[in-house]
Amino acid sequence: PFEVLIVGGGPAGASAAIYTARKGFRTGIAAERFGGQVLDTMGIENLPSVTYTEGPKLVAQLEAHVADYDIDVMNLQQAEALVPTSEDGGFHEVRLANGASLKARSIILTTGARWRQLGVPGEDTYRNKGVAYCPHCDGPLFKGKRVAVVGGGNSGVEAAIDLANIVGHVTLIEFDSSLRADEVLQKKLRSMANVDIITSAKTTEVTGDGEKVNGLTYQDRDSAEEIHIPLDGVFIQIGLVPNTEWLKDSGLELSRFGEIVIDHRAGTNIPGIFAAGDVTTVPYKQIVIAMGEGSKAALSAFDYIIRNEPV
């Protein structure tokens, strides 16, 4: 058995493992895909101290850093169930899809999240070629250009406000007949000169020239008319889905969005089980935040273990 088992191998999981290994703890990482969302990322320009890097390169560096320590990396392993111990300081269990069972005194959950996709033609083709999901990450790439934000909830309207300060023009597209964002955000958005808001609009296609995005087509849901707008970028903001489906029956407290509820020490409602990164209620989902949260969860696991020595 492990002293600390980390489920997930993105920036949160890798950072947590480095920290617990450095405490001399027997540490394991079980990850479906080591690297997580970072593997799907092109340019990264907002990881302080690293002016520019690319996802696969950052993953290789995280992998090398993890390999410097005696960490048991179980890649391509999907966790299927979490069975918390009922004994004080006992061993929690994680069951894998391959039938194996892993036990550890403390578990750190870092299974991340995935952006909900529109599922329209062009979205996959032009991903990272004009189709973007993270305004904090990719906004500056569209300086002075025309972009659309699809989604009129809080994250879509926040993204549109953010982008309107950077890009030339923003068109916000909402499927419903009205925006769902908080009134104060809507008011702010409406006050911005370079923003158009289109409601009752069903996005049907992201168009491109074969190389990159050149527009978006939507259907006006009232008139059924198809309308094309020329654009340089499309930000899709229709939700971030935490990878917690496998935790539904574990007794772990989840938010109404399915995120693992954590306190300021990365603790969950179950003693000895911690969580970090995009899978949690932590606000703002970013690499530097996931790394910080993973390190924090590791130090909390250390604290837990030294206070709960086995008898």
Ligand code: FAD
């Ligand atoms: P993730 O990176 O999502 O990693 C989750 C890990 O858990 C993976 O290893 C996954 O395989 C594993 N996993 C999931 N379910 C299971 C399971 N059941 N069993 C076992 N393992 C499981 N952030 C920035 O700061 N800057 C950027 O420029 C930037 N650009 C981005 C571009 C794109 C296209 C995307 C998608 C995201 C971008 N982000 C960026 C966000 C950033 O990637 C995330 O905030 C960060 O990766 C979160 O780290 P994490 O470790 O919490 O989760």
